[in-house]
Amino acid sequence: MAQTAAGLEGRAAPPASKDRAPAKAGARGRTSPLPRGAGQAVLQARRGLPGTRRRRGRVTGLLGGLGLAMVGAMLAGITWGAVIVPPQTVLGIIARHAGLPVDVAWAPAQEAIVWQLRLPRVLAGALVGAALATSGALFQGLFRNPMADPYVLGISSGAAFGATVALAGPALLLPPGLGPAAFWGGLDSSRLVPLCAFAGALGTAVLVVSLARRGTRLPVTDLLLAGLAVAAVLGAATTFLLVLNDRLLLRLRTVFAWMAGGIAVGGWGQLAGAAPMILVGLALALLLSRWLDAFLLGEEGAAGVGVPVERAKQIVVAVAALLTGAAVTLSGLIGFVGLLVPHAVRLVAGPSHPLLLPASALGGATFLVLADLLARTMLSPVELPVGVLTALAGGPAFLVLLKRSRGAR
Amino acid sequence: MTARALDESRVSQLASCLQDGGAAPDGREGARIPGSAGNRQATAGPPSGGRAACPQSGPALFELAGVSYAYPGGGDHPALTDVSVRLQRGEYVTLLGPNGAGKSTLLRLLAGVLSPSTGGVLLDGAPIGLRSRRALARRIAMLPQRLQLTFDSCVEDLVALGRTPHASLLAGLGGARVRDRLAVEAALRATDTARFRTRVVQELSGGEQQRVALALALAQESEVLLLDEPTSHLDPYQAQAVLDVVQAVRRERGLTVVAVFHDVNLAALYGERLLLLHAGRLAADGPPAGVVRPEVLDRAFGPCLRYITHPDHGLPQTLPRGPAEGGADRQAGTPGEHLPRPQGERT
Numbered sequence: 001m002a003q004t005a006a007g008l009e010g011r012a013a014p015p016a017s018k019d020r021a022p023a024k025a026g027a028r029g030r031t032s033p034l035p036r037g038a039g040q041a042v043l044q045a046r047r048g049l050p051g052t053r054r055r056r057g058r059v060t061g062l063l064g065g066l067g068l069a070m071v072g073a074m075l076a077g078i079t080w081g082a083v084i085v086p087p088q089t090v091l092g093i094i095a096r097h098a099g100l101p102v103d104v105a106w107a108p109a110q111e112a113i114v115w116q117l118r119l120p121r122v123l124a125g126a127l128v129g130a131a132l133a134t135s136g137a138l139f140q141g142l143f144r145n146p147m148a149d150p151y152v153l154g155i156s157s158g159a160a161f162g163a164t165v166a167l168a169g170p171a172l173l174l175p176p177g178l179g180p181a182a183f184w185g186g187l188d189s190s191r192l193v194p195l196c197a198f199a200g201a202l203g204t205a206v207l208v209v210s211l212a213r214r215g216t217r218l219p220v221t222d223l224l225l226a227g228l229a230v231a232a233v234l235g236a237a238t239t240f241l242l243v244l245n246d247r248l249l250l251r252l253r254t255v256f257a258w259m260a261g262g263i264a265v266g267g268w269g270q271l272a273g274a275a276p277m278i279l280v281g282l283a284l285a286l287l288l289s290r291w292l293d294a295f296l297l298g299e300e301g302a303a304g305v306g307v308p309v310e311r312a313k314q315i316v317v318a319v320a321a322l323l324t325g326a327a328v329t330l331s332g333l334i335g336f337v338g339l340l341v342p343h344a345v346r347l348v349a350g351p352s353h354p355l356l357l358p359a360s361a362l363g364g365a366t367f368l369v370l371a372d373l374l375a376r377t378m379l380s381p382v383e384l385p386v387g388v389l390t391a392l393a394g395g396p397a398f399l400v401l402l403k404r405s406r407g408a409r
Numbered sequence: 410m411t412a413r414a415l416d417e418s419r420v421s422q423l424a425s426c427l428q429d430g431g432a433a434p435d436g437r438e439g440a441r442i443p444g445s446a447g448n449r450q451a452t453a454g455p456p457s458g459g460r461a462a463c464p465q466s467g468p469a470l471f472e473l474a475g476v477s478y479a480y481p482g483g484g485d486h487p488a489l490t491d492v493s494v495r496l497q498r499g500e501y502v503t504l505l506g507p508n509g510a511g512k513s514t515l516l517r518l519l520a521g522v523l524s525p526s527t528g529g530v531l532l533d534g535a536p537i538g539l540r541s542r543r544a545l546a547r548r549i550a551m552l553p554q555r556l557q558l559t560f561d562s563c564v565e566d567l568v569a570l571g572r573t574p575h576a577s578l579l580a581g582l583g584g585a586r587v588r589d590r591l592a593v594e595a596a597l598r599a600t601d602t603a604r605f606r607t608r609v610v611q612e613l614s615g616g617e618q619q620r621v622a623l624a625l626a627l628a629q630e631s632e633v634l635l636l637d638e639p640t641s642h643l644d645p646y647q648a649q650a651v652l653d654v655v656q657a658v659r660r661e662r663g664l665t666v667v668a669v670f671h672d673v674n675l676a677a678l679y680g681e682r683l684l685l686l687h688a689g690r691l692a693a694d695g696p697p698a699g700v701v702r703p704e705v706l707d708r709a710f711g712p713c714l715r716y717i718t719h720p721d722h723g724l725p726q727t728l729p730r731g732p733a734e735g736g737a738d739r740q741a742g743t744p745g746e747h748l749p750r751p752q753g754e755r756t
Contacts, residue, residue: 145559146560296567303546305570305573305625309542
């Protein structure tokens, strides 16, 4: 067992029992913080232990690859559409707006399409994909449940309810004949719906957490059950408002399209609110990665390795809810990204969150930008709800990946 | 090293302690049984237990003072009632008792995962609840009954989680520090799990998984190791392999070990000091020879055991009584009953 000591510097004083070799014990205790024979091990560690160099290569490879894929997807998303703008023109326009000295070799219409329409939309897609995938990974890690997704706390129902109320609420209170805009002081529904959806999403999260909380504890099972119950109630309330559609002058189609998910961002203004929240949420999520890793051991295991479990749970729920709520304001309800992207990444990269979270964000962004591109162009000029596409494309792709990874073992 | 060799070193330690302790040398054959005056004089001094048996100038490593604990909703049935005990640095303490006696609850209180309903748990003289989880995890590692993982992770990554309390929040992002990697390597080697470092933990056998869990706890480089029935799922070979690793690391690092055991025999072979819990109360406290004897154990387990001596270690062991011929003994074997027993039954 001599090797046991290598690197295991005992914090307690070496026991002074007589049947031990005293010289050995003494030398260890006094001369160096590391035991004798550790020099070799230190050298080995500096050079890279078996596996670490390979792993670091894999990390850079995966994140680099996904980063490139995301940039490529975004470029493709800006290039294709009703009008095709060549990639070099796209790059030129972006460079010019970034202040670089580039000769203008394009039509003003092209610049308007790229800068005013497609770039914000593609960025929105990337942000939403990153937010949903990261939020899904956070919830899956927290609940230790592979079925968890960004909407697990009833956040989607809350958002849908908020959006429906934004459109139906005024009609409930006002005499027939007046549209929602009249009630909300001229605020048009493209602004109003995201705002109410965000409020609904975060309000639901807060409600569910406060319902599930017991004293200072936040039992995860209660959280899931409270989420289910609140989602059911809000879902029924939303359906109720929709069924009263005729009387409420509610634009059923608008609400339906919103629920099916679609990135309806047509300018920079809409990004301004959500983008900072998503970026902050992504950064916070990265800071939580160590805690989430420890949650792989279960709550008691996590506590055993020093995680303040109750505080950690509340912070993780808050960050995930913020990401989901912010994503909802840009895109409505998009399913599958938050559930499947983290799983797909986990199959490739393992469950370690310092890698899983950024890789999920990049993967989710890539996936959603491509899905949105398809949704816009496949049946052009008809635009499909992107949520339909994410499920149609994501489901089979994930099944293939799952099958393969199980077969490989 | 055998338990007997340990015993010998313990004797020499005790000899020096006894001058202040005041107990007779044969005191280590007795057990302190709280509430029974007849046995009290058996060990008056600090409970025997390796080098740390010497009363130290500072406070005990752990001190439980009148600790009771009831689980939420437990109502009138506290898991622990009025337990007071001091655990010294470097001791190997095993917790024994029937199912539901409060063994695991006591362990969780020591880990700081639970806080007592009444009474206090002190670590180095200060209430354990005042320390942050992280500070506690640097000093106390806990080995669970078995790993319960949802997502596939490889052995190396899992063991590296033991470094969580030593790393800053951001450390995971920049790759592990040399110090952390050395600790992980040493833990892998000590538990002989380096061979399958890249395998998925869930695909390993139960014994291998438990060694991985032990590696995780060792990577924490704590001074206290808490074991919660660490061998209950393992075959005899694997069980002893795990316990031997604990024994070896303990000797290298002067680890304090507190372990819950289901198996009286393993407790007697590996533990230096046995605490017997019965219905949430501390029923006995002493070395194996003092606790593993019919008049002590039968109070908790009922008369369901036969007592023998281990041929190699000279330590007391038990056998299950087995099917009773007439059936009378079996019916009498209700735990907690104090049945008159024939003398000289001990073989």
